[in-house]
Amino acid sequence: MMDLGKINNDDFEGMILQRCGKDRKEVHCGPAFGVDVSVINLPGGLALAMTSDPLSLIPSLGLQESAWLSVHLMANDMGTTGFAPMYAQMVLNLPDYLTRQDLDTYWGFIHKYCAEIGVSITGGHTGKVTGQNSTIAGGGTMVLTAPADKILLSKYAQPEDLIIVTKQCAVSSTAILAMSFPETVINKLGKEAYTLACDLFYQTSSLEEALLATDDEETMVSAMHDVTEGGVLGAAYEMAAASGNGVILENQKIPVSDTVRQVCSLFELDPRFCVGAGSTVMAVDKLKARLLIEKLAQHNIQATVIGKFIAKEQGYQLIDQDEILNLPYFATDPYWGAFFNALNKGWK
Numbered sequence: 001m002m003d004l005g006k007i008n009n010d011d012f013e014g015m016i017l018q019r020c021g022k023d024r025k026e027v028h029c030g031p032a033f034g035v036d037v038s039v040i041n042l043p044g045g046l047a048l049a050m051t052s053d054p055l056s057l058i059p060s061l062g063l064q065e066s067a068w069l070s071v072h073l074m075a076n077d078m079g080t081t082g083f084a085p086m087y088a089q090m091v092l093n094l095p096d097y098l099t100r101q102d103l104d105t106y107w108g109f110i111h112k113y114c115a116e117i118g119v120s121i122t123g124g125h126t127g128k129v130t131g132q133n134s135t136i137a138g139g140g141t142m143v144l145t146a147p148a149d150k151i152l153l154s155k156y157a158q159p160e161d162l163i164i165v166t167k168q169c170a171v172s173s174t175a176i177l178a179m180s181f182p183e184t185v186i187n188k189l190g191k192e193a194y195t196l197a198c199d200l201f202y203q204t205s206s207l208e209e210a211l212l213a214t215d216d217e218e219t220m221v222s223a224m225h226d227v228t229e230g231g232v233l234g235a236a237y238e239m240a241a242a243s244g245n246g247v248i249l250e251n252q253k254i255p256v257s258d259t260v261r262q263v264c265s266l267f268e269l270d271p272r273f274c275v276g277a278g279s280t281v282m283a284v285d286k287l288k289a290r291l292l293i294e295k296l297a298q299h300n301i302q303a304t305v306i307g308k309f310i311a312k313e314q315g316y317q318l319i320d321q322d323e324i325l326n327l328p329y330f331a332t333d334p335y336w337g338a339f340f341n342a343l344n345k346g347w348k
Contacts, residue, residue, distance in 0.1 A: 010331075028148070034238030035154050036077040036226050047148035050141055051077035055090065057137035060180040063102060065201065066137075067109030069172075072205040073228075073277055074142045075117055079210030080224040080280065082152045085142040088114060090124035093138040098128070117207060152214065157223040157243035157283035163307045164282045164289060166209045166296065168255040169232045170271035171278035173335045174263045175201040180339070184347040189262050196259040204278035209301050213282060213292055220292045223283040227276040229333035232306070234273060235281045237316055237329045240309060243283075249307035249327060251320040267338040273328075275335045283309060 017031055028047060029039040040048045056069040071088075078085035090110065094103065114121055119142065178185045178197035185194045206226060213221045225239040232254060240247035256271050264271040282303075284292055289305055296303045310317075316327035 029153055029155070032155070032242060034225065034240075034242030036080045037153065039081075039148075039151055039153065041148055042145065045148055046145050047151055048143060048145050049078065049081050049083070049151055050143045052139055052141040053077065054136040055092065055138045055140050056135060057095070057098075057106070058135045058176075058180070061176065063106045064109045065179070067106055068113055068202070069204065069277075070110060070137070070140065071113040071117070071119070072207070074140055075119070076204075076206045076210075076226045076228075076277060076280075078142050078144060079207040080152065080154065080226055081144065081146065082150065082210065082214035082219065082221075082224070083144050083146045084117060084207065084211060085119050085144050087122045087143045088119050089122060089141045089143075090126075091138040091140065092124070092126040093129045093132060094127065095132045095134075095137075096128045096130050152219075152221065152223055153242075154223050154225040154239045155242040155244070157239055157245055157309050159245055159309050159311055160286060161222055161283035161309045162286050162289045162305050163236055163239075163247070163249065163309065164284050164292065164303050165227070165232050165236075165255065165279055165306050166206060166282070166301055166303050167203060167279045168257055168260060168276075168302065169279070170256070170260050170264055170269070170274040170276050171200050172204045172276060173269065173271070173274040174260045175199075175204065177267055177335075177339065177342070178263055181342050181347045184342070185263065185266065188266055193259055193262050197263050200259070200278075206278050206280045208299065209296055209303075210280055212296060212299060212301070213284075220288045220295075221282045221284050225281045227279040227281060229275045229335075230330060231271065231273040231276050231333070232279060232281065233318070233327065234329060234333075235276075235279075236307065237327055239281055239283065240316060243309070244312055245309040246312050246314040246316060247307060247327065248310050248314070248317040248319065251318055253304060253306045255302065255304045255306075267342065269334055269338050273330055273334060275333050 056066045227235045293303045318327040
């Protein structure tokens with residue numbers, strides 16, 4: 001039986017990666033471990049970048065919140081190119097219990113959030129599926145065009161680049177768990193912790209910081225990677241693997257707020273390894289890291305240096321106190337198990 005969440009890398013490489021249809025020379029970057037987007041070279045020095053993600057429809061969050069995740073989780077991936085998404089295709093496989101009014105509300109917010117970031121919805125498919133009770137309502141693809149030599153990929157990180165993470169660990173995990181199990185979180189952690197956790201929800205967009213980091217003529221970053229399943233530590237690991245580098249991270253520098261720590265502790269989660277949409281891992285020239293941190297701070301975006309990329313031969317390292325450990329990587333994000341364990345316990 002397959003684990004919940006994304007397919008693991010062994011299955012990805014064994015079943016998917018070697019069977020991807022026709023090999024076309026204009027594909028500059030196709031499917032790869034730790035890479036957020038695909039890039040297709042076009043005539044005239046342009047390239048087309050695209051990414052696909054599930055569309056969320058989570059009753060415990062609400063229709064507006066589900067629409068936000070549906071749009072911004074894709075936009076986060078697109079932002080790692082250094083450019084904003086332009087077009088989107090949406091496939092809705094809706095549960096049969098969804099009313100016409102609910103669909104009107106959900107789609108209204110999809111439209112709103114796409115329009116706010118400049119995305120034109122160009123097509124897709126909409127229908128209902130009997131027995132569809134998942135929190136996934138289908139899938140979407142976002143697309144942009146930009147100069148081919150300006151598009152960033154996570155595999156472009158360089159040895160000696162510093163690693164900056166924006167915001168903090170487990171932003172989306174913390175918010176969604178609190179919003180999905182409000183009574184339990186309030187009873188066990190208090191109303192203030194619950195409110196602070198819910199306030200993290202609309203920090204789950206990382207498009208702004210990605211564009212700020214790349215809006216200068218001389219780009220401050222060489223590569224970016226969206227923090228999703230596997231958390232901040234998983235994102236740094238994936239970026240190192242994609243770019244052919246090693247990595248060294250300092251555990252004490254990894255940002256985790258008291259609110260995140262409390263909620264993750266309640267659900268028996270390590271926030272460093274939990275899905276953290278809203279945060280971005282950036283590979284930054286060591287001479288420009290301070291400038292980028294200050295620039296993001298001017299826009300009230302926290303950014304922290306947590307380590308650097310090193311030669312591949314030096315491996316994947318995590319410094320904890322004075323001990324050098326092997327940086328672990330978990331193919332299955334623990335968030336999924338925590339969410340369904342809470343459901344099985346009857347938490348509300």
